[in-house]
Amino acid sequence: MVKLIGAALIIFAGTMIGWLQAARYAARPNQIRQLIHALQRLETEIGYGFTPLPEAIARCAAHVPEPAASLLRDVNGRLGGAGEPSFRESWEAAVAAIWPNTAMRQPEQAALVRLGHNLGISDREDQLKHLKLAAQQLAFEEEAARQDSARYAKMWRSLGVLTAALIVILIL
Structure with missing residues (x-):
C-alpha cells in the first residue's frame, strides 16, 4: 500500500513538473505580446499625446497586463526615487x-535593455523610432517563441509523465 501511494506521488510530481515547464513555453509568447502592446501604448503616449516620458510610463502601466505593468511601474518608481x-x-x-x-528569455531582455539605453536621451522622433x-x-x-511553444510544450508534458513512470518502474 505504501509503495502504491509513493508511486502515485512520484507520477503526480513528474506530471506537474512537465506541465509547469510546458506552461512556461506557452506563457512566453503571450508575455512578449503584452510587452509589444505596452511599447505601442508608450509610443502613442509620446508620439500623439506629447506626454513626457515618466508620465507616459505611468499611464501605460495602468492599462497593460502583467508582467509589462510591473516593469513600467518599477521604472516609474525608480525614477522618482532618491538619488535621482x-x-x-x-x-x-x-x-x-x-x-x-x-x-521570457535573454533575447527579449536584451531588446528591452537596448531600448532603455536610447529612451529619455533624445528627441521625441528618435524615441518613437527606438520604440518601433x-x-x-x-x-x-x-514568432520564435510561438514555434518553440508548439514544438516543446507537448514534449514536456509527455516527458514529465514518462520520466515519472520510468522512476516508478525502476523503484518497484
Missing part, C-alpha cells in the same frame, strides 16, 4: 528586477 537615477539606470534595474518572474524598433525585435522573438 538616470532613466537608463532605472530601466535596467527594473528589467533585472522583474525578469525572474517572467517566462524594439517592438519589431520583440515581434520576431514572439
Whole structure:
C-alpha cells in the first residue's frame, strides 16, 4: 500500500513538473505580446499625446497586463526615487528586477535593455523610432517563441509523465 501511494506521488510530481515547464513555453509568447502592446501604448503616449516620458510610463502601466505593468511601474518608481537615477539606470534595474518572474528569455531582455539605453536621451522622433524598433525585435522573438511553444510544450508534458513512470518502474 505504501509503495502504491509513493508511486502515485512520484507520477503526480513528474506530471506537474512537465506541465509547469510546458506552461512556461506557452506563457512566453503571450508575455512578449503584452510587452509589444505596452511599447505601442508608450509610443502613442509620446508620439500623439506629447506626454513626457515618466508620465507616459505611468499611464501605460495602468492599462497593460502583467508582467509589462510591473516593469513600467518599477521604472516609474525608480525614477522618482532618491538619488535621482538616470532613466537608463532605472530601466535596467527594473528589467533585472522583474525578469525572474517572467517566462521570457535573454533575447527579449536584451531588446528591452537596448531600448532603455536610447529612451529619455533624445528627441521625441528618435524615441518613437527606438520604440518601433524594439517592438519589431520583440515581434520576431514572439514568432520564435510561438514555434518553440508548439514544438516543446507537448514534449514536456509527455516527458514529465514518462520520466515519472520510468522512476516508478525502476523503484518497484
